[in-house]
Amino acid sequence: xxxxxxxxxxxFAYPVAAIVGRGLKTDxxxxxxxxxxxxxxxxxxxxxxxxxxxxxxxxxxxxxxxLPGAYVFARFEFPGKQLLRALVTVPxxxxxxxVGTAFLALVGRNGLLDxxxxxxxxxxxxxxxxxHVFFNYAVVIRTVGGxxxxxxxxxxxxxxxxxxGRFAAWRRVTLPALGPAVAAASxxxxxxxxxxxxxxxxxxxxxxxxxEVEVYRQTAQLLDLPTAAVLTMVQFAAIxxxxxxxxxxxxxxxxxxRLVAPGRTTHRPRGWAQRTLLGGVLLTVALLIVAPxxxxxxxxxxxxxxxxFGFYRALQExxxxxxxxxxxxxxxxxxxLQYALAATAIALVVGGLAxxxxxxxxxxxxxxxxxxxxxxxxxxxxxxxxxxxxTLDEPPLDLRTSWILVPLAQALVGVPFVVRTMLPVLRAVxxxxxxxxAVLGASPLRAWREVxxxxxxxxxxxxxxxxxAVSLGEFGATVFIARPxxxxxxxxxxxxxxxAGEMNYGQAMALSTILMLVCAVSLLALERLxxxxxxxxx
Amino acid sequence: MSTTKKMAGVALVAxxxxxxxxxxxxxxxxxxxxxxxxxxxKSKTITLVSHDSFNVTEAVLKEFEQxxxxxxxxxxxxxxxxxxxxxxxxxxxxxGDVFFGVDNTLLSRALDNGIFTPYEAKGLAGVKPEFVLDKxxxxxxxxxxxxxxxxxxxxFADKKLAPPQTLDDLxxxxxxxxxxxxxxxxxxxxxxxxxxxxxxxxxxxxxxxxSKLKANGVEVVDGWEQAYNERFSGxxxxxxxKGDRPLVxxxxxxxxxxxxxxxxxxxxxPTGVSTGTCFRxxxxxxxxxxxxxxxxxxxxxxxxxxxxxxxxxxxxxFVNPVTKDAVLPELFTKHGVVIEKPETVAPEAIAKNRxxxxxxxxxxxxx
Numbered sequence: 001x002x003x004x005x006x007x008x009x010x011x012f013a014y015p016v017a018a019i020v021g022r023g024l025k026t027d028x029x030x031x032x033x034x035x036x037x038x039x040x041x042x043x044x045x046x047x048x049x050x051x052x053x054x055x056x057x058x059x060x061x062x063x064x065x066x067l068p069g070a071y072v073f074a075r076f077e078f079p080g081k082q083l084l085r086a087l088v089t090v091p092x093x094x095x096x097x098x099v100g101t102a103f104l105a106l107v108g109r110n111g112l113l114d115x116x117x118x119x120x121x122x123x124x125x126x127x128x129x130x131x132h133v134f135f136n137y138a139v140v141i142r143t144v145g146g147x148x149x150x151x152x153x154x155x156x157x158x159x160x161x162x163x164x165g166r167f168a169a170w171r172r173v174t175l176p177a178l179g180p181a182v183a184a185a186s187x188x189x190x191x192x193x194x195x196x197x198x199x200x201x202x203x204x205x206x207x208x209x210x211x212e213v214e215v216y217r218q219t220a221q222l223l224d225l226p227t228a229a230v231l232t233m234v235q236f237a238a239i240x241x242x243x244x245x246x247x248x249x250x251x252x253x254x255x256x257x258r259l260v261a262p263g264r265t266t267h268r269p270r271g272w273a274q275r276t277l278l279g280g281v282l283l284t285v286a287l288l289i290v291a292p293x294x295x296x297x298x299x300x301x302x303x304x305x306x307x308x309f310g311f312y313r314a315l316q317e318x319x320x321x322x323x324x325x326x327x328x329x330x331x332x333x334x335x336x337l338q339y340a341l342a343a344t345a346i347a348l349v350v351g352g353l354a355x356x357x358x359x360x361x362x363x364x365x366x367x368x369x370x371x372x373x374x375x376x377x378x379x380x381x382x383x384x385x386x387x388x389x390x391t392l393d394e395p396p397l398d399l400r401t402s403w404i405l406v407p408l409a410q411a412l413v414g415v416p417f418v419v420r421t422m423l424p425v426l427r428a429v430x431x432x433x434x435x436x437x438a439v440l441g442a443s444p445l446r447a448w449r450e451v452x453x454x455x456x457x458x459x460x461x462x463x464x465x466x467x468x469a470v471s472l473g474e475f476g477a478t479v480f481i482a483r484p485x486x487x488x489x490x491x492x493x494x495x496x497x498x499x500a501g502e503m504n505y506g507q508a509m510a511l512s513t514i515l516m517l518v519c520a521v522s523l524l525a526l527e528r529l530x531x532x533x534x535x536x537x538x
Numbered sequence: 539m540s541t542t543k544k545m546a547g548v549a550l551v552a553x554x555x556x557x558x559x560x561x562x563x564x565x566x567x568x569x570x571x572x573x574x575x576x577x578x579x580k581s582k583t584i585t586l587v588s589h590d591s592f593n594v595t596e597a598v599l600k601e602f603e604q605x606x607x608x609x610x611x612x613x614x615x616x617x618x619x620x621x622x623x624x625x626x627x628x629x630x631x632x633x634g635d636v637f638f639g640v641d642n643t644l645l646s647r648a649l650d651n652g653i654f655t656p657y658e659a660k661g662l663a664g665v666k667p668e669f670v671l672d673k674x675x676x677x678x679x680x681x682x683x684x685x686x687x688x689x690x691x692x693x694f695a696d697k698k699l700a701p702p703q704t705l706d707d708l709x710x711x712x713x714x715x716x717x718x719x720x721x722x723x724x725x726x727x728x729x730x731x732x733x734x735x736x737x738x739x740x741x742x743x744x745x746x747x748x749s750k751l752k753a754n755g756v757e758v759v760d761g762w763e764q765a766y767n768e769r770f771s772g773x774x775x776x777x778x779x780k781g782d783r784p785l786v787x788x789x790x791x792x793x794x795x796x797x798x799x800x801x802x803x804x805x806x807x808p809t810g811v812s813t814g815t816c817f818r819x820x821x822x823x824x825x826x827x828x829x830x831x832x833x834x835x836x837x838x839x840x841x842x843x844x845x846x847x848x849x850x851x852x853x854x855x856f857v858n859p860v861t862k863d864a865v866l867p868e869l870f871t872k873h874g875v876v877i878e879k880p881e882t883v884a885p886e887a888i889a890k891n892r893x894x895x896x897x898x899x900x901x902x903x904x905x
Binding site for chain 1: 624627633724767768773900904
């Protein structure tokens with residue numbers, strides 16, 4: 001418990017509190033009156049209103065589109081399922097700089113939709129909503145679908161034998177069991193879309209602004225710290241409320257359900273209705289998720305002088321003239337891997353210890369801590385980044401120019417995933433097994449090795465893989481603190497995109513594709529490791 | 539039960555501790571200049587803090603390091619506005635010795651917050667006087683660039699239409715729905731273009747101009763990347779993205795960049811510059827107050843306006859030198875244009891009005 005507490009206190013709570021404090025405290029003392037002043041401003045009111053309703057709409061749309069998908073992934077067996085499951089998760093861990101560009105190619109002017117149907121969605125709120133579905137599809141598939149796959153279909157069958165109609169049986173048996181998972185997924189999607197940054201900036205154009213975008217503008221561009229502080233507090237309150245409800249639904253979900261191995265509930269689709277459903281879901285995935293990713297790959301291969309690996313070959317050379325702007329992009333890949341590895345290690349230690357502590361203890365304090373660990377997901381990277389600047393500035397903690405800051409910031413985002421993955425598995429380990437081992441003469445270490453480790457190992461690997469993928473794609477915090485001589489992949493992509501010229505653009509696309517592949521491969525590896533029985537939320 | 543968990547925790551830490559250590563070990567080898575350098579009393583390291591676009595040829599930097607005996611560490615943090623704001627926040631306890639990248643649109647914010655120590659760089663006499671904006675030498679001018687409307691040569695040739703040359707041209711009906719620009723609130727070329735109109739039409743007249751520009755179908759996107767790489771039909775990225783706007787707010791140096799990074803390099807730039815639409819941006823560097831290595835920082839400032847650095851800059855950051863004797867590379871003289879009469883606005887006027895201009899612009903054009 002102590003390690004995660006210190007970690008969060010030092011690298012999250014303290015920096016954030018300090019930057020908020022800087023905004024609200026003047027020589028004349030605390031200026032709480034400012035809160036009312038800022039909130040009364042009409043432009044801030046607009047931002048609050050837009051943030052809320054677009055998050056609600058995005059969540060509803062994501063559920064509408066992804067729930068049939070969750071059912072199909074849970075109950076049907078079809079070729080390429082594992083690959084597709086990994087693929088739909090790729091957007092979730094890709095940086096928005098990259099995906100925004102790809103998505104624009106789909107819904108923007110002369111995008112795929114425009115060419116086929118004359119539909120153009122850029123700079124409309126529809127582009128934002130669809131991109132949010134694109135990003136969060138996997139959350140629903142994994143959270144709801146994961147549980148759905150383990151619900152014993154015989155319960156529903158039993159209800160039908162007892163005379164309930166098909167719908168009534170589903171409504172009375174499956175829906176209540178699924179309800180908390182749906183609620184949890186909705187809240188996660190709401191959390192991610194409520195704090196949406198890159199999507200809104202890139203696809204929405206300047207007319208749309210969420211709280212997160214506004215915090216960035218007020219802090220990084222205008223240096224209006226009081227306004228930023230008030231907005232951060234509003235966001236904090238909102239995220240806190242969301243997380244409170246979330247942890248409540250999670251607890252409800254952990255009430256005893258009869259779970260079976262997913263392998264036993266799946267079957268090949270039968271009849272035209274099931275085949276249509278499968279077809280529909282596959283088409284949605286193809287249009288909404290595969291198409292934007294494919295556009296990215298296509299552009300990376302569209303080298304001068306015909307399709308080929310020209311841009312990839314160029315990645316091995318330093319940019320023209322050489323300089324501090326570009327390291328050879330292959331080196332950026334290596335940097336990314338190193339940072340992600342370190343971040344994963346930190347996230348696993350902190351998250352693992354937190355999960356262990358949460359399993360051992362109960363009570364309101366622990367539940368609060370559980371929610372606290374999720375907070376970094378909903379707090380602006382610029383707030384944390386600027387907070388680091390003004391707090392970690394004295395030895396022994398003058399880390400502002402140290403490389404360790406990057407993995408630390410990335411780990412903040414990774415920890416929630418580790419906790420969410422480990423927690424259900426740790427809670428499911430039956431203490432009696434270990435006692436049985438002890439009775440049979442095993443030493444505690446041996447008992448742990450023989451009983452706990454095999455059960456926890458897979459969850460641990462999955463957690464590690466997820467933290468790794470998330471760290472690889474993390475951009476917001478990294479861009480502020482990445483050492484320029486060691487830029488990460490997303491930072492290198494952003495730099496290349498920031499320059500004119502065909503080679504720069506092409507190399508950015510090629511690097512993005514590589515990043516996508518690395519993420520996809522690590523996610524695919526996770527699919528193979530997926531435990532048969534209880535799995536975490538992701 | 540609880541012992542099991544404790545054991546699990548301990549084993550976890552043990553296992554991961556090894557991972558962490560090996561990760562650190564691997565990293566430490568190539569990151570020797572980290573925290574230890576700042577702790578040393580007589581530092582041989584100069585830390586330059588800048589924005590993401592800072593760039594210098596490695597050989598040029600090496601030469602300076604060899605001659606001066608210092609090692610230069612570059613720390614980039616975000617775009618120009620964000621980088622400066624971070625310096626203001628860490629005032630008195632800076633992360634580096636020299637900050638490079640405050641331009642004339644943000645100069646007053648830097649000076650008002652007092653983050654720099656005055657220093658008259660050696661070689662300042664060689665800098666063209668119009669760039670020396672601070673008489674107390676808290677900042678030293680390093681480069682200058684022009685924010686201008688770029689046009690897609692092929693589009694205008696196809697349509698047999700002369701590309702627009704001035705701000706007045708842009709509101710003519712033949713150029714309706716052709717221009718894409720950046721958000722003045724979040725993007726520095728966007729702000730520059732707004733200031734060009736302020737320079738030309740004055741404190742009140744610019745609003746009238748922008749209403750006409752809006753009526754003529756100007757499109758606003760958030761950043762340069764989207765405007766240039768997605769919407770503009772003349773750039774390499776825009777061609778791929780099938781951008782359909784043949785006019786974009788970018789830099790006077792963008793056409794040479796299109797040539798340099800073309801594959802194969804074209805003999806002529808695919809894009810041109812509307813020379814009557816430009817705003818001149820000048821970038822400055824300064825010695826940070828509280829710098830750990832003041833002597834080194836001063837040496838670095840001297841280096842930034844040395845002939846070597848000034849002549850290296852154009853092909854690295856795509857900006858123009860500020861010194862009189864610096865020779866421009868052929869790429870610039872051949873494919874670039876010299877902007878004779880750019881619009882300018884005094885830094886004091888920008889300081890006083892920037893926020894309200896941007897606010898009024900947002901209300902007028904974006905909402």
